[in-house]
Amino acid sequence: MWSTALAWSGSWRVTVHRDPTGRTTWTGGFGHEGLSWTLRPGESLRTPVYAGLFTPHGFGGAGRAWHRYVRAHVLPEPERDRPVLYNSWEATGFDVDEAGQIRLARLAARVGAELFVLDDGWFGTRRDDRSALGDWTPRPGAFPGAAPARRRGAPPRHGLRAVGGAGDGQPGQRAVPRASRLGRPLPGSTRPNSATSSS
DSSP, X not given: OEEEEEOOSSSEEEEEEEOTTSOEEEEEEESOTTOOXXXXXXXXXXXXXXXXXXXXXXXXXXXXXXXXXHHHHTOSSTTSOOOOEEESHHXXXXXXXXXXXXXXXXXXXXXXXXXXXXXXXXXXXXXXXXXXXXXXXXXXXXXXXXXXXXXXXXXXXXXXXXXXXXXXXXXXXXXXOTTSGGGSBOTTOSSBSOXXXXX
């Protein structure tokens, strides 16, 4: 069994092609067609790792081999256990406020969560997936204390998710909504701050 993994969270392409003679090629990397990069003298571009492996031991063998690879080459501290993580999204979606998240974090800690992640809905005027993308400042009405803060009884570690955009996780490019500050034109310009973000 052959398998590959691309160490990249942006736009990507993986292609498997068999030519008329029966030869198969397998390529992959970041970006899409037409990607170009101009380098000045002395500059360099480091592309993301595109790793591959072969095992005669099927899916189980491939999974074990990838685990060994990740522990040896990816994790900064492979001997350290990963924290038990609780993500707020499934419980609250965009319905996020300080009191509700504190209550949820305390419940998560009681069932053993060590890391609480406040997902989407905490920033700007974000109430659905068509607004406020990129406006990563706490929503004042939801967080009167100016920033989501750790409270007693919550998991010992916490984090915020800076959401990548509408269609998060889908290949291709995603448009920044015009209803966000990031998508509005800069003063004296007809162009938005950022037209797209990679996915």
